[in-house]
Amino acid sequence: MISKKYISKIIALSLIMFASVLVGCSDDSTKSNTTSDSDNSGGQLKVALESQPNTLDPLMSSAVVRARVAQNIFESLVTLNSDFEPTPMLAESIEQSEDGLTYTFHLRKGVNFHNGKEMTAEDVLASMNRWAEKSTQALAYFEGITFEMEDDYTVIMKLKEKYKDILVFLAERDDSSIMPKEVIESEETTGVTEYIGTGPFKFDDWKQDQYIKLSKFEDYTQSDLPTDGLSGKKEALVDDLYFYFVTDTSTRLMGLKTGEYDIVNFLPEDNYEELKSDPNINTLISYKGAIEISFNKKEGLFSDFKMREAVNTAVDAEMIMKSTYPDEDLYKLNPGYINDQIVNWYVDAGKEKYNQGDPEKARELLEEAGYDGEEITVLSTRDYDYNYNTAVILQQQLEEAGMNVKIEIYDWSSLLDLQHDPGVWDISILGPDYKTSPPQMLALDPKWPGWTDDPKITDLKDKIRTAETQEQAKAHWETLQEFLWTEYLPISRVGDYAVIVGTTDKVEGFKVFDSPGGYIFWNTKVSE
Structure with missing residues (x-):
């Protein structure tokens, strides 16, 4: 009891x-x-x-x-x-x-x-x-x-x-x-x-x-x-x-x-309508998480905020999501680090930095950062269609902005292991599941691959978790998300995705x- x-x-x-x-x-x-x-x-x-x-x-x-x-x-x-x-x-x-x-x-x-x-x-x-x-x-x-x-x-x-x-x-x-x-x-x-x-x-x-x-x-x-x-x-x-x-x-x-x-997980998005009309299959969709472009901030090119800003400026999130998910039931464009259904936490602070798709401005930022054509290594996998598709389209968008990008493909298990070595990657494509409060997000964890480490982030996370009221906590989170988009960029957020799951009848x-x-x-x- x-x-x-x-x-x-x-x-x-x-x-x-x-x-x-x-x-x-x-x-x-x-x-x-x-x-x-x-x-x-x-x-x-x-x-x-x-x-x-x-x-x-x-x-x-x-x-x-x-x-x-x-x-x-x-x-x-x-x-x-x-x-x-x-x-x-x-x-x-x-x-x-x-x-x-x-x-x-x-x-x-x-x-x-x-x-x-x-x-x-x-x-x-x-x-x-x-x-x-x-x-x-x-x-x-x-x-x-x-x-x-x-x-x-x-x-x-x-x-x-x-x-x-x-x-x-x-x-x-x-x-x-x-x-x-x-x-x-x-x-x-x-x-x-x-x-x-x-x-x-x-x-x-x-x-x-x-x-x-x-x-x-x-x-x-x-x-x-x-x-x-x-x-x-x-x-x-x-x-x-x-x-x-x-x-x-x-x-x-x-x-x-x-x-x-x-039961089959991660069915192909292109077959969504066909699956729904098949009387022998039960088709379920579930919004599970967000596609993220994760930056290695511990060492290498993307320890520089200007380089992260250049990538984020070049990203056309809408193009990536539409190319990966042909049906609008299966994706959402969302600048919030938290799922928009979690109304007690959702904010859109910093949204002007989301989904810019501006290669010319990205070129200017690359010049400010002193980028000289160094190779950028992107980790991806074919185990998840969204992951590989995002990597390919991202490569095209970054190359249009003047970056030299190489995609390295691994099985998912190997990719997870490689992420822990900051010497072998610059960008990694991830699809983390939703979290129900900001402090739980791995993108903000200083020990997690990506290595987000900043005193202002630490201070605001502490204020969020110790706030006396939810209103106070949400106000601190709004300040933090604004900072993440405009002054730090631990990740470049692409959008929310749904998973198609099918079962036999x-x-x-x-x-x-x-x-x-x-x-x-x-x-x-x-x-x-």
């Missing part, structure tokens, strides 16, 4: 920014086929993913494709409901102190890990300490955070400073997933060596470049809360859950049409939830 204290304090203090967030979210953000029943479970559910993750360890990768798989294995203390509110998952109830600096998590009892061990506070303590020590965002925003064990089923979190949406942060990000203490103690430099969690599916097998196989966890301990977004009751309605890595878009499309795959209960990972494979079955 959720304690009254949790309802009155946590929701009142931590969730105020969600009161008017995502207008119509309950209707639009969780899309599904039909409601599943558990009386006909079993068999296999075969999912075609667009790329292969480099790991399933939530702390070792922020890739969405990793989260799609890992969220079935791992669970956290809190998760998001359909209104994007933090809701207890492995916690049964949560209490907050009057000063907002102490949170007490009362754990659910009888929750088993996939290795048969019961989850207790010592596992939560080990997991949360690992998160506090290794998560780039935890290190950036929660310096001095500590965790302690009160008893076998109680963990206390203490903050150095009040952070009004700490539970939102923990719920949205899965890098604070709970694992057995012994798994964490035996981890290597590349992460944990065993994928053991408390989720409805357990890790079974990984055939490199082919598939990841999960299997039903027979001893899964369900939450007493009703199913709601990513929270509440979860039930594995298939025996085996396969994630196939199918990098070719046409192959994914054909696999859906023939029934080789039950035999799939029941599958839902798309607009959050990281966000595809709900539990409570989903395949009829005969």
